[in-house]
Amino acid sequence: MMIPKKLKVIEVGPRDGLQNEKKNLSVEQKIALIQLLAESGFEEIEATSFVHPKWIPNLADAEEVISATKHLPINLFALIPNEKGYERAVKSGIHGGTFVLSASDSHGQSNLNKTTKESIRELKILYSQAKQDGLLTRASVSTAFGCPFEGITSLERVRQVVDSLVEIGFRRIGLCDTIGIANPYQTFEYMSKLNQDYKQVEFELHFHNTYGRGLANVCAGIEAGVYSYDSSIGGLGGCPYAPGATGNISTEDLVDMAQAMGIETEINFTELLKASELVSSYFNKPLDSQLWRTNSLVALNK
Amino acid sequence: MMIPKKLKVIEVGPRDGLQNEKKNLSVEQKIALIQLLAESGFEEIEATSFVHPKWIPNLADAEEVISATKHLPINLFALIPNEKGYERAVKSGIHGGTFVLSASDSHGQSNLNKTTKESIRELKILYSQAKQDGLLTRASVSTAFGCPFEGITSLERVRQVVDSLVEIGFRRIGLCDTIGIANPYQTFEYMSKLNQDYKQVEFELHFHNTYGRGLANVCAGIEAGVYSYDSSIGGLGGCPYAPGATGNISTEDLVDMAQAMGIETEINFTELLKASELVSSYFNKPLDSQLWRTNSLVALNK
Numbered sequence: 001m002m003i004p005k006k007l008k009v010i011e012v013g014p015r016d017g018l019q020n021e022k023k024n025l026s027v028e029q030k031i032a033l034i035q036l037l038a039e040s041g042f043e044e045i046e047a048t049s050f051v052h053p054k055w056i057p058n059l060a061d062a063e064e065v066i067s068a069t070k071h072l073p074i075n076l077f078a079l080i081p082n083e084k085g086y087e088r089a090v091k092s093g094i095h096g097g098t099f100v101l102s103a104s105d106s107h108g109q110s111n112l113n114k115t116t117k118e119s120i121r122e123l124k125i126l127y128s129q130a131k132q133d134g135l136l137t138r139a140s141v142s143t144a145f146g147c148p149f150e151g152i153t154s155l156e157r158v159r160q161v162v163d164s165l166v167e168i169g170f171r172r173i174g175l176c177d178t179i180g181i182a183n184p185y186q187t188f189e190y191m192s193k194l195n196q197d198y199k200q201v202e203f204e205l206h207f208h209n210t211y212g213r214g215l216a217n218v219c220a221g222i223e224a225g226v227y228s229y230d231s232s233i234g235g236l237g238g239c240p241y242a243p244g245a246t247g248n249i250s251t252e253d254l255v256d257m258a259q260a261m262g263i264e265t266e267i268n269f270t271e272l273l274k275a276s277e278l279v280s281s282y283f284n285k286p287l288d289s290q291l292w293r294t295n296s297l298v299a300l301n302k
Numbered sequence: 303m304m305i306p307k308k309l310k311v312i313e314v315g316p317r318d319g320l321q322n323e324k325k326n327l328s329v330e331q332k333i334a335l336i337q338l339l340a341e342s343g344f345e346e347i348e349a350t351s352f353v354h355p356k357w358i359p360n361l362a363d364a365e366e367v368i369s370a371t372k373h374l375p376i377n378l379f380a381l382i383p384n385e386k387g388y389e390r391a392v393k394s395g396i397h398g399g400t401f402v403l404s405a406s407d408s409h410g411q412s413n414l415n416k417t418t419k420e421s422i423r424e425l426k427i428l429y430s431q432a433k434q435d436g437l438l439t440r441a442s443v444s445t446a447f448g449c450p451f452e453g454i455t456s457l458e459r460v461r462q463v464v465d466s467l468v469e470i471g472f473r474r475i476g477l478c479d480t481i482g483i484a485n486p487y488q489t490f491e492y493m494s495k496l497n498q499d500y501k502q503v504e505f506e507l508h509f510h511n512t513y514g515r516g517l518a519n520v521c522a523g524i525e526a527g528v529y530s531y532d533s534s535i536g537g538l539g540g541c542p543y544a545p546g547a548t549g550n551i552s553t554e555d556l557v558d559m560a561q562a563m564g565i566e567t568e569i570n571f572t573e574l575l576k577a578s579e580l581v582s583s584y585f586n587k588p589l590d591s592q593l594w595r596t597n598s599l600v601a602l603n604k
Contacts, residue, residue, distance in 0.1 A: 001490040001525065183562035184521045188303040212555040212592030216518040219486045223303065246596050253514040260485035290514030294548050
């Protein structure tokens with residue numbers, strides 16, 4: 001088992017987590033959370049989404065959030081779903097864009113109102129614009145392992161999407177297990193082949209812990225040579241257009257596992273737990289991380 | 303990534319799970335659970351423990367449980383902590399014994415009132431008795447990856463214990479991550495070396511999901527060539543003498559992952575979920591499996 005010296009952990013809780021919570025936080029609360037996360041040592045945080053507020057009202061304050069956090073010494077990313085969102089994002093002063101599409105047409109139509117091909121056409125325009133505007137770019141492929149409507153996504157299909165993204169110019173490509181049905185064997189198979197065939201691409205993985213396999217999938221990804229992972233503070237998250245999707249893998253559990261394995265993440269765990277506490281106080285509920293459940297249990301039995 | 307055709311899943315919920323629950327079940331409830339589990343297709347179930355009722359009152363009914371379930375077409379095991387427990391176990395008509403010791407002296411003294419060496423001396427007698435009596439035997443080494451009092455258990459220490467057990471005659475040796483602090487890298491390192499050095503031994507692994515790494519550790523074990531895993535229905539479990547230990551890995555999540563990976567377990571998942579439902583109805587609480595949490599969430603949002 002080859003383990004790397006370093007894993008890059010990209011915190012996506014403020015976007016993928018908060019967009020799915022029934023309770024919306026205030027702008028001030030979001031800013032405080034992003035600040036605490038930045039102090040924990042993340043190099044990159046996905047802070048919000050420039051999706052239309054009609055679809056995701058929780059993130060209607062994207063401009064205010066970015067305006068108050070863009071001075072932080074990190075790369076601030078936001079999800080950019082379309083041209084309108086792109087315009088808002090650039091105006092806000094964001095540093096980087098996560099450009100999304102779905103590997104499956106039915107999820108794409110449900111989530112973005114576009115087939116995969118239609119997304120690719122739009123991403124071509126947005127990517128070239130982003131390069132002109134000096135934005136950092138990463139593509140993010142939903143349902144790259146499986147789709148709630150179409151089942152398992154074939155490696156062939158993923159290759160087609162990656163081909164198109166590479167042709168556009170993307171060099172950071174995230175593959176998302178939107179509904180948490182990837183398994184470690186599939187992850188290893190897909191990622192070792194993709195890593196071999198696209199040496200110019202830095203792949204990133206985004207797992208949900210729907211069936212408890214999130215960290216097992218991370219380990220399979222590591223073995224296949226992928227060293228960048230999205231995760232969400234407190235395991236917040238889901239997908240409003242993917243029935244049955246639960247939270248992202250928890251940042252706490254991921255960083256804790258990496259530490260135990262001797263892999264550097266540059267996250268200060270003590271600072272990270274302050275962010276956990278803050279999230280828990282905001283929502284007044286237990287977090288969806290195993291670390292949280294265990295600590296609660298220990299406290300209960302004391 | 304080499305994956306096996308088949309995984310052996312040994313259900314330990316009726317022992318490792320029930321011993322730790324605050325609410326004790328009736329004999330009839332336990333029997334009904336073991337029957338349902340047997341119908342799910344397990345080859346082996348650890349049904350109870352012949353520990354002194356003073357220490358684990360929940361399992362004081364061991365004789366009654368075995369008497370009512372020993373006709374089932376499975377291998378019924380019970381945990382056997384000492385000579386007195388052995389006598390009771392044999393009289394009960396049990397098919398197999400799980401003979402326990404700790405890899406660390408301080409946990410051994412806390413859990414069994416014996417150092418590792420003292421346990422080894424006693425196991426020698428018990429093993430030879432068990433062979434005479436025609437019992438199936440497996441050894442079970444607590445704190446094989448880490449100890450709540452002594453920290454990480456070195457591979458050297460584990461080797462010493464395995465050497466002693468092999469010398470006694472044991473050919474099935476379970477290594478237990480009693481407090482869930484093993485990590486996938488450690489698991490792979492330890493198990494690939496042990497598997498190489500003890501070709502005559504069938505190693506079994508027993509993980510707790512304390513930090514969410516349970517299934518990741520299973521995958522690391524599989525890669526190292528270990529194909530037998532203890533797990534507990536609903537993730538019940540813990541250790542009364544290991545502060546901070548939470549539940550075993552959940553049988554549902556393990557079987558579900560194996561199925562997704564195309565590995566046969568011979569467990570009928572639909573039948574297994576009936577046992578989950580039964581456990582949940584007994585304790586009237588959510589189960590500690592990700593499958594349970596996800597299904598509850600889906601039901602909640604419908």
